[in-house]
Amino acid sequence: MPGAEPPTGPLERIARDEAAARQRLDPAVHGYFAGGAGREQTLDEVEPQWRALWLRPRVLRDVREVSTAVTLLGETLTAPVVLAPVAACGLVHPEGECAAARAAQAAGTVFCMPTRATRDLAEVAAAAPTGARWFQLYVAADRELTARVLARAAAAGYSRIVLTVDLPVGAWRPREAGTPLALAPGIAIADHLGEPAHPADAPARVKPLAGGWDAGLTWSDVAWVAETAGLPVIVKGILTGEDARLAVEHGAEAVVVSNHGARQLDGAVPAAVALEEVVGVVGGRIAVLVDGGIRCGADIARALALGADAVMIGRPWLWALAAGGEEEITALLEALRDDLSRTLALLGCRSPAELGREHVRRSTPPLG
Amino acid sequence: MPGAEPPTGPLERIARDEAAARQRLDPAVHGYFAGGAGREQTLDEVEPQWRALWLRPRVLRDVREVSTAVTLLGETLTAPVVLAPVAACGLVHPEGECAAARAAQAAGTVFCMPTRATRDLAEVAAAAPTGARWFQLYVAADRELTARVLARAAAAGYSRIVLTVDLPVGAWRPREAGTPLALAPGIAIADHLGEPAHPADAPARVKPLAGGWDAGLTWSDVAWVAETAGLPVIVKGILTGEDARLAVEHGAEAVVVSNHGARQLDGAVPAAVALEEVVGVVGGRIAVLVDGGIRCGADIARALALGADAVMIGRPWLWALAAGGEEEITALLEALRDDLSRTLALLGCRSPAELGREHVRRSTPPLG
Amino acid sequence: MPGAEPPTGPLERIARDEAAARQRLDPAVHGYFAGGAGREQTLDEVEPQWRALWLRPRVLRDVREVSTAVTLLGETLTAPVVLAPVAACGLVHPEGECAAARAAQAAGTVFCMPTRATRDLAEVAAAAPTGARWFQLYVAADRELTARVLARAAAAGYSRIVLTVDLPVGAWRPREAGTPLALAPGIAIADHLGEPAHPADAPARVKPLAGGWDAGLTWSDVAWVAETAGLPVIVKGILTGEDARLAVEHGAEAVVVSNHGARQLDGAVPAAVALEEVVGVVGGRIAVLVDGGIRCGADIARALALGADAVMIGRPWLWALAAGGEEEITALLEALRDDLSRTLALLGCRSPAELGREHVRRSTPPLG
């Protein structure tokens, strides 16, 4: 019956959406999004590493009023859950980034528009005009092209540049090898240059801009991006304290601790472990976000307890898009928010700000 | 042949009872009792964490006379094993709490009468008039209702109030979602107000009192409960040393280290780990009980060796009730007592009081 | 062809014998010997705990001549591998203890004659007159009976009393419950009193002497046994440093670190872990043996490297007896000796005496 669906927790919702996506999508498309790099060690490790943080609940605190809302980089979000940039989501749903941006707007959170999109950045901005939006950037070897993209992003109201730094080269991803991704009719890879997109009629592997990305990017380019865009820069793809320190020193407004969805360096230190190291070095000077394997309110609470200001989710919203479009992404975000709210109450916290390191304890011994 | 059944250890008995319950019960009822919260991480972890405590037996001690009896909060028990409060056990057996209370009386231990019962507290007290009995309390948002329940509990001879503090809100439990529990004819949820119970003819999910529980309960309410009932208060649902200290400071007579049967905060620190922390903070000032995953004499011995004064068992007695009613609960308690007695002898101990921290050694390294 | 069988390593031989035993034996008999106590945690843990000790080989040492021979308590053994006492082995082979004693004699090692035997101690001594033999003792509640047994054992040339101390009461063993062991025609439980054995025609569970064992045994009884027998006493069933110290102080000639084949206290600290603690306390003052899960030359080397003077094997020789009688036990002992010899050479050692703590490294972190 319409609307009669009982409430569903985020874990079951994600599992259901993933199953639906697996059934509906072309296997090459599903494999492209589901797969990881190398032997997929990181893909296997990233979720359990969150569960290795036991929660320490406090009781007999007044939790009649619990709010999951946070202020992140000046924006008020209904919950500290941001839609991670995902390349080419138009491969799983015709409305692609427009649907995801509208869902984020409806749920009161941020959408990260990717460089590797299937819709133009201006079209997406127009689709969700009041939603918070950031622009994820790969820097092209031809810097002029990137400068034009940044100017258009700023003009379209993207408030931050999320500079991805963990893809100087593409990793080896076995599930992508040898299986060309077919773009459905009408789906193309946008280049955000305000020009006609790549022709959609030629099935082709998803591929970078002509000229490729700049494998020579260095820390000084953070300032170049910020100045060129006239926007603050969030550095995404940090896994060490050393690089977190450099991000602070080079003027980043925030960092995202990330394994790139287990799609780049396989065997890298998992996000849940790297987060603690990064937070220790950053010491509150800039914001810290984290992605990789976050699947429920308890995982979000663990990340916040370790010191993250917010989390990003990737595959969960992609599977939701594939399974049910914009509406399902909104429902997923609501389920995560509701689950976080219950988790906070059970931890004795009325808000994310009340979470601290004392709310988690590693179930594993200190690492070497 | 009648009575010809050979003796059965508690592990096999619990497994057999659980299998029988699974077969007999409506799947929704079985799922309600068997399930845990979230991804059931805690449900999976709680039992193995006891086994992670290796036992260190001492030999060549005179163990011709072994007694499992203890004095707990002034009551003499034949063994340090208390029947944990379990909501709505009438769903698995028509005699519900009456049967369980009689079994506890017969076995010489305590029955904890739950707020969420299927029989009135006075009826249960009358069913097992000489048995030790405690009353488990959820505090209603309408305090007047709770005050009336406490007055009736005290009048009916319940000697302690077990205040459950880990359910400020209900957790997400996937196995309960969307499957209404049908109350069999004649089974209703009691409200202990001395009035007719909820009508039993309307199948309905088990649900809280009208008005719901008070999510605003704080430490000062421990004194309110004690004064209102005129009885000592045992605080149930503690998992941290910080809260154990607060329980001592706020006049609790005892605490129960508990994960609420893995039905509340999923991923919380397991009882076997939290117990050691709580015992260290309490330092013998008040009694410490523990529940969660205790299944045999060795588990009881481990808990006592870590410093617990007694353990509670939950699902084991529920499955026994479902499988064989009062008689099977009594048999289970006897099997546990016998198993504890053998375990004590094998450890070189003549009584629970001789168990100490030196009788266990963690098989895992010190935790982070 | 006769004798054409290629050499077989001990691991394959034990696996083959166990499979043959499983096939040939009455399931109740197989279960009696194969099973452990409780949930069989110790049975599962004891073997892997040896493998958790990585071997550290030394190279470029002259190992042209390697000898596995040792002198143990004044007796020269071809290898530091003793046949552990096993109750009632006549259940798996008609020649029972006689066959095992002859095999030990042929292989140049010690046979431990059990109190719970199927042949009289004098008959077994006569069967292997030149073999080293020890007598394993359970002390009866009726000490007079035990004194008579000890006198007969001494007269029959048993050179040591192996006093089992970890069976003050019998543990709960699920595989034994409710399945009476049928003694085959002609097989009886000996009582070593020089009188006719229990009648063999009545199928019955294996059971203790009339009157049962003495659960009141204490450390002072070590001296009583030694004096009564006029023989040195080896205390078997030690798992803690505290008890090892007491054994030294009470005049034991040696201790056996043992879990009683995982048949007594389930969940006890595994032999490989307890051994290190015991060796540390004993400090070379008396001999230390160990049993539990030793299955190949590498396991023997690990035990010796931790400081054991010799190991005992139990189930392996029992399965060999069931599968091939005396001849197969001898072959097993030869396979173990050959495997130990190769292992010593690969470790750069010419004899067991050259093994030290530096030849092993725990693959696990230090325990809590």
Added chain:
Amino acid sequence: MPGAEPPTGPLERIARDEAAARQRLDPAVHGYFAGGAGREQTLDEVEPQWRALWLRPRVLRDVREVSTAVTLLGETLTAPVVLAPVAACGLVHPEGECAAARAAQAAGTVFCMPTRATRDLAEVAAAAPTGARWFQLYVAADRELTARVLARAAAAGYSRIVLTVDLPVGAWRPREAGTPLALAPGIAIADHLGEPAHPADAPARVKPLAGGWDAGLTWSDVAWVAETAGLPVIVKGILTGEDARLAVEHGAEAVVVSNHGARQLDGAVPAAVALEEVVGVVGGRIAVLVDGGIRCGADIARALALGADAVMIGRPWLWALAAGGEEEITALLEALRDDLSRTLALLGCRSPAELGREHVRRSTPPLG
């Protein structure tokens, strides 16, 4: 289509080659190469131990130019990946060592010619005249024979002697037991004495030179080998810091940390663990190589980060030889080089020399 094969990562390539080899080879031959010693504990542990080293990537470094080339003992290699000596590879491909040497030459790396070869050392040198080549040595009990072999190796341009020190005796390998290896027509075991090889028409187990190896080899023989050959000596088969120190003191030019392909001492400390210990002791005074379970660029990077100068691969090239001959070995080496190049870039390194201990973090606690 010819040459149309898409690029394949080393992991998939090794898996594919192994499957092909399993299908094509006589089971006894496959078992001989696939199997390990004892219970194959080391065979199971060696690969996962590399994965237990998490990678710590550094970002925003200019990695437009990445080179995998290294200089190792004076030779320039395109990547720090050497073909480990493998006995009797002619059993899997008629061209045997000649094919492997040509592949190494084509790929720009070293081939290690084994003593236990199926082709004469001079024939192999002639097959790949410009390739770097080392000669792996087992020392015969008859030293005169070995002296003749060394003289011929030096004359044929082998630049180093790789002295294998972990085979004073052969280990027990269950998969070899009782299954004679049949040499195909035309395949013989070379003895490198410049005389006709053993007759190939008699199927026979692969066996040592008449007279056997010298189990009495000691550290002073390192100098004897170096002087006799007039070549530097690399000591292969070191697993402890103590032996690494002795290798330095006895004039070895390098050591190879190795478990002998898990074919000698089963249960030995895995290469990834031993490597760190050896590197710490050697302190850069001589070169350190490592083999055992290296299967992809990330594994190579882990070994180099721990301080290895290069790695060896064994079974991977053997399966490649069985599956596709020389060409497939070359392709495998290229795939490894490409994978290492990507891994370096993702770690923020432009060359192997930039890798350091800070690029890895153990996922396990410090070991005991």
